[in-house]
Amino acid sequence: MMQSIYATSFDSKSSKKAVDLEHRRKLNFNISKYNAVVPKGKSQFPDLNRVRELAKNKKWEAIEHLDLYLTQFEEQITKRGAKVFWAEDSEQALNFIGDLCKEKECKSIVKSKSMVTEEIHLNDYLTSIGVESVETDLGEYIQQMDGEAPYHIVTPAMHKSKEDVAKLFNEHLGTDISLTPEQLTLVARKNLREKYVQAEIGISGANFILSDIGGIALTENEGNARLSVSWPKTHIVVVGIEKTIPSMNDLGLFWPLLATYGTGQQITVYNSIITGPRQPGESDGPEEMYVILLDNGRTELLSNAKAREALYCIRCGACLNACPVYKNIGGHAYDTTYSGPIGSVITPHLRGMHDYKHLSYASSLCGNCTEVCPVKINVHELLLENRRESVVLGETNFAEKFAWKMWKQASLNRMLMNQGTAPIKNWLINKMFKGWSNQRAPLEFPKKTFNQLWKEAHKK
16 A cells, blocks of 8 residues: 555655754744743642543533534524534535625635634635635734744744744835844734724634533634624634533633643633624624534544544643654644644544554654643544554555564564574564664664573573
């Protein structure tokens, strides 16, 4: 079976980035800032382990009864005038947005940070139908200006230094290359304020779906999401169905957890609950609100009893910051919307095991991702489960099967293991397992077998 084009691309990109010392320096510098503040955020919890356990149980409850909670959400939010659209895949979601743009004669859209809109490639689609889509989150704004996808779930431009951003603004906006980060932010703010006024439609994601009250929860540090959802006449929410939590009361648990593990804060600066369009007697807000509940492979993951746990993810990005592989190769090498350990778990299920099984092998299995997960997802075990599932589905070639069969036979036969000298066995095993030694140090047998060492020890 031939390797997928995505696996080939991953091998190429990761090999280049792994030896790019300047890239690694920038990435590790920014992650070190994160590592310095997260302990401060964690200090707000007297019993952090209990809080994480409770959060996991809440997500278990939501995912196990997802159909009931989503139906409840739809019933509640439609009572206040919002309209809910169930999208089975990205094509349905995009067509729905395209039809709305046509109906509203929309020329311009402002968009707050949303990974799920990256998942369906919304900006590319809007450009193809002649609608300007402007990212209003500063990191996303920088990435859009540079023609790049987000690099990190929480910090889209994590791989860029302040000098990189100053150079980018100079090239695209004509600003002085010596501007400070604060001055660059003011330039972006000035440009974006004009876009809010012009836009006919505002698009957002949602950090959480609140089933009991029929609302969505947004958390941010810049205020751009509030402007995006309240200034234009039409607000469109695109959200994955797994973002559901049972009750608004659970936000007291999830908002601080997401803030701590995402940015090291006790709570983010702006936290909003949106329960529909502008109501009679209210002075602001959109005239219309549409919520697109996106499946796009999530029910396939839901039907997998062992992998279902991955849907508990609250997109804090902590596992990326902890992963030694991510810290060496960066976010773009993965060629996926969701990179790092959690991306390696869910992408093969959302986009196909054949094309993306290689991501489940892009791990040291050190378990650091599981250790830092705020909702205690067993990430490294799910990576192993993906590997097992890919083999069960026949996603292995003849050479790999044959090599492992020979390894098994030899391992179970002590006489075979004792045959030959260490140099001969080293040569043979490294010829057989070329795929292993291409990216790692060669396999090496000890000079003496266990049997020999045992006999020598007992003779003494």
